[in-house]
Amino acid sequence: MVRYAALKGLYDLEKTIGSGGFAKVKLATHVATGEKVAIKIMEKTALGDDLPRVKVEVEALKTLLHQHICGLYQVIETESHYFMVMEYCSGGELFDHIVEKNKLSESDSRRFFYQIVSAVAYMHSLGYAHRDLKPENVLLDKDENLKLIDFGLCAKPKMGIQAHLYTSCGSPTYAAPELIMGKKYLGSEVDIWSMGVLLYALLCGFLPFDDNNLENLYKKILSGKYEEPYWLSNNSKMLIKSMLQIDPANRITIHELCRHPWITGNSLKSVSFIHRTEFEKDDEVLSTMSAICGEKSIDIWKKLVQSDRTDYRTATYLLLLDRKLRGLSLKIAPTTRSRLKQEMNG
């Protein structure tokens, strides 16, 4: 087991749960609270010119606080590595869940898709586009609730979500026609297309456009033609059709999606999300922390609000808050008191 000095006493690393190009993700335990976390470990030399993606992802995750966006607790940077300490989703990838079930019923698909729409509508309302929405980037937590991950390609155009983007990115299979054509595009519109592909995958158990040969894949996407299996209801077909429109101007908007009867289940209540970008202050959690590090609760809160929200204090506060919201006791391992004190008063 490789020891990372930067994590010593703060996080106990366990098994590797994912490894991609320039990073790997390991399961770990936040020592002070005993809570499980997932740590994305990136070697700076391996990152190369992908280095800016780490900053993009960290800045986005510091702002985006939503129950269906995988939360960032802490960022640790050493001269050789970045460590992103994030929410652990023990249900694995939505992709594997669909494969396992072959396909999902319309009601199961609706439950999952509602959560994706809520997260994406929230992101768009804050000017962020994900640009890489795909089943591999949607994880399940232990209650089978969805969590969006991989914001390394997300965009927050300076001129707002309605500003055009040009970078061609993401995976072709889920990419909108205008994006693979290298045209200028709107992040909001390409996210709608990718969500259409996601909804299709949920309901059908396979992808609308798929081909091992990239040229053929492009042709299929640009044709906008896909199979409609017999089991799809007319409402499902119409919703998918409204999202997989080749011309982005004809595509349903996120606002229309939030009140679409297929999603709201004919209730007039449109998809909801809370515009949260600040932590909620919890006095019980603050007093638990103050008992450890001897600081007054109000001073801990002041430091939290003024911090860049990626330090151990923030991680401990958020993980204690998670525990409280799950009805667990707010205990802190006594062995870590001095380490916690050192980290928090540092």
Ligand SMILES: Cn1cc(Br)cc1C(=O)Nc1[nH]nc2c1CN(C(=O)N[C@H](CN1CCCC1)c1ccccc1)C21CC1
């Ligand atoms: C697959 N799996 C099975 C179980 Br059980 C738990 C998991 C799991 O991955 N859980 C989990 N919780 N929190 C995370 C993860 C994975 N994970 C990830 O960020 N996973 C992504 C997965 N991407 C999908 C397409 C390309 C890479 C990743 C990024 C870089 C390197 C490796 C993996 C986080 C940290 C946010």
